[in-house]
Amino acid sequence: MASGREELLEALNEALGAEYGTLWLLPQHMAQVKDEELKRQLKLIAEVELEHAEQSAEMIYQLGGKPSADLPNLRPRSGVREILEAHLEGEREAVELYGRAIRAAEDPEVRKKLERMRREEEGHRRLLERALGRL
Ligand SMILES: [Fe+2]
Numbered sequence: 001m002a003s004g005r006e007e008l009l010e011a012l013n014e015a016l017g018a019e020y021g022t023l024w025l026l027p028q029h030m031a032q033v034k035d036e037e038l039k040r041q042l043k044l045i046a047e048v049e050l051e052h053a054e055q056s057a058e059m060i061y062q063l064g065g066k067p068s069a070d071l072p073n074l075r076p077r078s079g080v081r082e083i084l085e086a087h088l089e090g091e092r093e094a095v096e097l098y099g100r101a102i103r104a105a106e107d108p109e110v111r112k113k114l115e116r117m118r119r120e121e122e123g124h125r126r127l128l129e130r131a132l133g134r135l
């Protein structure tokens, strides 16, 4: 069985890839969105995901690992509903991934950081659910 450290590194690398994937898609998607408020909210999400990418990479280095993230599915979507649904799915995955990382983390400080990141992903999930509900 993989040690906590290995499992944490694996989850963090997957999370890093997921953050990059979102960051790759969001600007293309924001360019399609006409609603200014929704555009602003997507931009706020992008800013947080950039922080998450940095924090994940930082934790990987602190564990003595090296970022080895792979990029996930980068197919751009078209149409607001499809865009929001794709990002909602991404946020659900992010909640899962940080949950996996939390379970593998032994250091309470690291766990605290990861719990904050998961809360932020839950916030994004709710924001996207509300935006979809308004369509
Ligand atoms: Fe994130």
Ligand SMILES: [Fe+2]
Binding pocket: 045, 049, 091, 094, 120, 121, 124
């Ligand atoms: Fe997010």
